[in-house]
Amino acid sequence: MEFSKFGKRFTRHTGASELMDDMGAAMDGSGSMIGPMLMLGGGNPARIPAVEQIFKDQLAAVIDQPDEFSRMVGNYSRPAGEGRFRRALARLLHNQYGWDLSENNIALTSGSQNAFFILFNLLAGDMERTGTHKQILLPMAPEYIGYCDVGVSENMFHASRPTIEYLDHRLFKYHVDFDAIDVSENIGAVCVSRPTNPTGNVLTDDEINKLLGLAEASDVPLIIDNAYGTPFPHIIFTEVKPLWNENIILCMSLSKIGLPGIRTGIVIAREEIISAVSSMNAVMHLSVSSVGAVLLHKLVASGEIINISHNIITPFYRSRVEHALVCVRSEFEGIEYRIHVPEGALFLWLWFPDLPITSAELYSRLKRRGVLVLSGHHFFPGLKEDWRHKNECLRMTYSQDPATVAAGIRIIAEEVRRAWD
Secondary structure: OOOOHHHHHHHOHHHHHHHHHHHHHHHOOOOOOOOEEEOOOOOOOOOHHHHHHHHHHHHHHHHOHHHHHHHHHHHHOOOOOOOOHHHHHHHHHHHHHHHHHHHEEEEEOOOOOHHHHHHHHHOOOOOOOOOOOOEEOOOOOOOOHHOOOOOOOOOOOEOOEEEEOOOOOEEEEEEOHHHHHOOOOOEEEEEOOOOOOOOOOOHHHHHHHHHHHHHHHHHOEEEEEEEOOOOOOOOOOOOOOEEEEOEEEEEEEEEOOOOHHHHOEEEEEOOHHHHHHHHHHHHHOOOOOOOHHOOOOHHHHHHHHHHHHHHHHHHHHHHHHHHHHHHHHHHHHOOOOOOEOEEEEOEEEEEOOOOOOOOHHHHHHHHHHEEEEEEHHHHOOOOOOOOOOOEEEEEEEEEEHHHHHHHHHHHHHHHHHHHHH
């Protein structure tokens, strides 16, 4: 059977499909691993019993109210998503930050991945009026693996290499190299994740404001991927000032708060963008799911979602990352390594300078040992230059139970030593 260009593009092998295939094989026992798989590769949030109980209570309350249950599963929503939830979220953000927005500035999507498919192809690619090809500028690679292959057209991204700040205790931090950034006429939007997946980096307020200034000067939007950020789920360990105006497209999610299965993404933007997202929702989905919106409506309307995030979720992940750092420093004794300072998100970004094998080979060796991580080379979309650093890094999650994380780190250390030996 012959597929179209579209079909061939979206059925080819990608880093995201490799990750999800490996996770699925591990879950159903069909992989070629020795023993049970240590799942340190995916971005699945941890199961936090106190948070799960809150969601169970909310679900029980919805089930007990026929009108609410019908609103959740028995009716199509508008293409922009369930209106009551969007109004509640607009009020929350206005009250919390003073942002001048309404429900017309908010659209829901079928998860964040779907949101970025819509936004990137809306703002970049082959432009009809000018006949030019526009790109999404990623000011600092590494960046999220899920961006890599969502473009309908090729050559969707242009990325810049960061500067590296070396810190004590074998830590380091990436910074935007503003001398290398050019928001030229072929750029359709600038995009950053904050906190960054895969590294846990949090761009400083100064970096965000400079990027916004560059975007505004070139009359293109700044997209901020806030899937792990504030006010929820607030998996962030440094102080930041949330920012939104009509030149910013802020993307949020209900996944990392503990609901990845309900696939609810949130886009906050000026009305022109929201109208376009809504139209594309109608074509692709008719309407988006109301499950997450109805389930969390009361928590958003009351502001309780912020208390849950700050008082339960943030301390939970802070404890998990501190445990993972202790394990790495113990097991990696004698290995040449560095860790990106974990300022947020769910991951440790491990760098092995001058590693004698590629990170892709290290990934394969670890998979054979029953440890699923991700090779760093997948996280540099749009960075064309040959940079050895791209093949010296691994992403691992610290969100799983401490025993699994400790066991996985021990095996990673063993395989890195074997590579050097």
